[in-house]
Amino acid sequence: xxxxxxxxxxxxxxxxxxxxxxxxxxxxxxxxxxxxxxxxxxxxxxxxxxxxxxxxxxxxxxxxxxxxxxxxxxxxxxxxxxxxxxxxxxxxxxxxxxxxxxxxxxxxxxxxxxxxxxxxxxxxxxxxxxxxxxxxxxxxxxxxxxxxxxxxxxxxxxxxxxxxxxxxxxxxxxxxxxxxxxxxxxxxxxxxxxxxxxxxxxxxxxxxxxxxxxxxxxxxxxxxxxxxxxxxxxxxxxxxxxxxxxxxxxxxxxxxxxxxxxxxx
Numbered sequence: 001x002x003x004x005x006x007x008x009x010x011x012x013x014x015x016x017x018x019x020x021x022x023x024x025x026x027x028x029x030x031x032x033x034x035x036x037x038x039x040x041x042x043x044x045x046x047x048x049x050x051x052x053x054x055x056x057x058x059x060x061x062x063x064x065x066x067x068x069x070x071x072x073x074x075x076x077x078x079x080x081x082x083x084x085x086x087x088x089x090x091x092x093x094x095x096x097x098x099x100x101x102x103x104x105x106x107x108x109x110x111x112x113x114x115x116x117x118x119x120x121x122x123x124x125x126x127x128x129x130x131x132x133x134x135x136x137x138x139x140x141x142x143x144x145x146x147x148x149x150x151x152x153x154x155x156x157x158x159x160x161x162x163x164x165x166x167x168x169x170x171x172x173x174x175x176x177x178x179x180x181x182x183x184x185x186x187x188x189x190x191x192x193x194x195x196x197x198x199x200x201x202x203x204x205x206x207x208x209x210x211x212x213x214x215x216x217x218x219x220x221x222x223x224x225x226x227x228x229x230x231x232x233x234x235x236x237x238x239x240x241x242x243x244x245x246x247x248x249x250x251x252x253x254x255x256x257x258x259x260x261x262x263x264x265x
Contacts, residue, residue: 007132008111010159014136015103018048018143019096021152030092034149035224035257041149042095044142046087047080049099051138052106055131058119059109065120077251106135123250133166137248141222148224148262156215158193164214167221167248168201174245177253183208183238191217208236210243221248228259 022030022045030042039047057065069079087095110119110128118125126134140163147154168189172182188206191199191214199214210217212232219225220232220243227243234240247253 007129007136007162008107010162011107011110011132011135011139012104014139014143014159015100015107017154018139018146019100021143021146021150021154022092022096025092025150027092029150032149034145035261036145037255039145041146042088042092043084044146045095045099046084048138048142049087049095049102050080050083052099052102052135055106055135056102056109058121058131059106059113059128062120069122103135107132130166130169133162134249136162137166137218137222140218141224144219144222144224156194158195158197160214160218161193161197161199163218163221163248164189164191164193164199165201167217167246170221170248171242171246173250174242174247174253177247177251178245180245185238187239187242189217208234208239208242210234210239221246223247223254223256225262226257226259229257229262 022041025041031040033040034044036044054065054069057068087098090098110132113119113128115127115129118127119131121131136159140160143154146152168187171187175182185208186202186206188202188204188209189200190209190211191201192212193199193214210232212230216225216230216232220227220230232243234243245253
C-alpha cells in the first residue's frame with residue numbers, strides 16, 4: 001500500500017482490535033501460554049506496551065528515546081526482557097489501560113512529525129509512516145499469538161495493506177538474518193486484500209514473483225505461520241527461497257512455526 005496517508009488512524013484501529021481480544025479475560029486466560037516460548041497472553045500485551053512506549057518517545061522526545069534504548073541497540077531482546085517485569089506486575093486492567101495510553105500517544109506523536117522527516121529507531125532513523133507500519137506489524141504478529149492461544153479468529157480489514165507494503169519493503173531482512181546476500185533483482189508481489197482489492201509492488205515485468213492473499217503474506221513475514229500452511233505462490237527460484245526465509249523485522253529469525261502447527265487456511 002504505497003499511500004500511507006491514513007496509517008496513523010489505522011494503527012489506532014488495529015490496536016483497538018487487538019485490545020478487544022483480551023477484553024474480559026479471566027486470570028487463567030491471561031496466564032495462557034502463547035506460541036511464543038515462555039510468553040503468556042500477558043507477556044504479549046506487556047511487550048506491545050513497551051514497544052509503543054519506545055515509539056512514543058521516538059516521535060515525541062528523541063533525546064529521552066536515545067537514553068532509553070542505549071542498551072537495546074546492543075541487545076534488543078535482552079532489553080525487551082528486562083523492560084517487561086514492571087508491566088507484568090500491573091493488574092491486567094491497569095496493563096491494558098497503560099498499553100492503550102502508550103499506543104495512542106505513539107500514533108498521535110508519529111502523525112505530528114513532518115512526513116518528509118525521520119524519527120530515531122533502534123538501527124536506523126525511519127520515516128514516521130514506516131515506523132507506524134512497523135507498529136502495525138507488531139500488533140498483527142503479537143495479536144495473532146494471542147488469538148492462537150485463546151483459540152479465536154480475528155476478522156481482518158484492508159488495513160492489512162500497510163503490512164503488505166511493509167513486508168515487501170523489508171524483503172532483505174530475511175536474507176540478512178540468514179547470513180545471505182540479498183539479490184539485486186527486484187521482485188514483484190501481488191496480494192489480495194480482504195475486500196478483494198489487489199495491491200501490487202515491484203516491477204510488472206519482474207521474473208521473481210509472489211502472489212496470494214495479503215493475510216497469508218502478513219502471517220508469513222511476521223513468522224506466525226509456516227509457508228506450507230499458506231496460500232502463497234512463488235515464481236522463480238529466488239522468490240521461492242524468499243518464502244522460506246521472509247521476515248519483516250531485523251535480527252534473528254527465531255524458530256518460527258512448524259508445518260501443520262495450525263490448521264491450513
